[in-house]
Amino acid sequence: QTNTLLLDSDANKYKFLTNGDVQVPSQDDVELWKENEEAMVILNFTDEEKEAILKLMSGCLLFGNIDLKQNKRDEGCEVENPVFMEKAAALFGIPAADFMKCLLKPRVKVGTEMVQKSQNSEQVYFATKALCKSIFERVFKWLINKCNVALDTKKPRQNYCGVRDIAGFEIFDFNTFEQLCINLTNERLQ
Secondary structure (H helix, E strand, O other): OOOOOOOOOOHHHOHHHOOOOOOOOOOOHHHHHHHHHHHHHHOOOOHHHHHHHHHHHHHHHHHOOOOEEEOOOOOOEEEOOOHHHHHHHHHHOOOHHHHHHHHHOOEEEEOOEEEEOOOOHHHHHHHHHHHHHHHHHHHHHHHHHHHHHHHOOOOOOOOOOOOOOOOOHHHOOOOOHHHHHHHHHHHHHO
16 A cells, blocks of 8 residues: 555654654554554545545655755755655645745735745745644544544434543643644553
8 A cells, every 4th residue: 555655664764753663562553554444434434535544644744754955046945856745746636846836935925916935944844844734633623523423323412422531631622633642642552
C-alpha cells in the first residue's frame, strides 16, 4: 500500500514522525492496523473515504519532508528537491506547480491590488506545518462526525460515553487533535 500512497516503508524517513521513538515495543503495528480497518468497515466507511484519509495523511508526511534553501538574490527561497512537494500535490489532487507557487510566493492584497510576495524559508516551513496541522484537524473532525453518524440510533439516551483519561482532558470546551493524540499515546504506554 505504500506504493499507491507514494511512501517509503521506513517511518524514520519522515520528519513529522522522527521527533521521538517510532517503535513501541508492546505494540504490534500490523495488528493495530487490521483492527483499525475492521472498525472502519463496521462504521460504514467507504473504500473511497478510507483512501482519501490515507492520501491526506501520506501527503502531509511527504509535505513535511521538503527542504528549502534561501535565495541569495532576494528574500525568497526555493525547494531544493521538489519530489516531496510533487508527491504531496499528487496525493492532495492539486497541480504541483500551483502548489509550490502558492507556498513560496503567495498572493497578498496590498491596497486594492493583489501581488505575489516571496516567502523566506522560515515562513514557508511555518506555512507547511500550519497547513498539515489544519489538514489533520479537519480530518479528525470529519472522522468524529462520521463515527457519530454511524453510531447514532435516533433513540433517546440517558447515558453517554466520553473520551477521558488524562486529568484535565475532559474539562476543555473544545479538545484538539493534539490533545487526543496525547491521550491515545498515554493509553498505549500504560
